[in-house]
Amino acid sequence: MNHPTSMRRGSSQALPRTRRAPVSALRLLALVSLLVLPLAGGLVACSPDTGEAPDAGGDITVDADADVAEEANAEDGSSDDAQAPEAADDTGDEDGAEPEGEGEQAASDSEDAAVPAGLSYDMLASTIFANEMFPAPVTLVDGHAEEPAAPGSASMITADMHPEAAWGDLDGDGDLEAVTVVYVSGGGSGTFRYLVVYDEVDGLPIQLASTILGDRVKIDGLAVDEGRAVLAVTTHGPDDPMCCPTMEDTMTYSLIGGELLAVETE
Secondary structure, three states: OOOHHHHHHHOOOHHHHHHHHHHHHHHHHHHHHHHHHHHHHHHHHOOOOOOOOOOOOOOOOOOHHHHHHHHHHHHHHHHHHOOOOOOOOOOOOOOOOOOOOOOEEOOOHHHHOOOOHHHOHHHHOOOEEOOOOOOOOEEOEOOEEEEEOOOOOOOEEEEEEEEEEEEEOOOOOOOOEEEEEEEEEOOOOOOEEEEEEEEEEOOEEEEEEEEEEEEOOEEEEEEEEOOEEEEEEEEOOOOOOOOOOOEEEEEEEEEEOOEEEEOOOO
């Protein structure tokens, strides 16, 4: 009895079927590859902005204008982040502040005469200064001196020489004297200005006389004119607080009998 199934398995007709199977599978795999790869390429090449597929060649077009715009924006951003340096803050003298600047020679009667070496500004800034606010005379060092207001006190009495001096014959003896201003503070808010006159004795400056000009008066200029000390100042008007004088004025002093006396001028 013939069994159809046994005949197919044992016959040679099953071999062609076995050979055709892998050929069909390879063809199917190739067909799938031809379909999938273009789709995959299209997915990779699609524009993120428009979602459109690229041209037939599969090339991706680069927007050069957009790149330039992005670089320009980046540069603008960095420029905005940069800050210009702050301008220096010019401030005026504060209350009780020490005078600033190096010693200078003001206009004086000594312009045609040599200033004695013993009355140079450097010598004045290193001399002995006597004042009623100090218990005893003090020696200036670079125009400055300080002493405790009392033994063991943390409060200090200070003296600071104005960075300008003038020279002229103030006592009529034919020799030059020096005139300057010293700022004295007793440790409080007040800083008192003193006009001081020095003479040269044995090559050293010796204090002849002094007088108070006022509290926190601003010294704008100093000169010796016709044997008198002349100061351009800014002092306190009727409504000015002590910190902030606004009234411009001129003070004139003569050395008479060893004392500095205010002189009224027209």
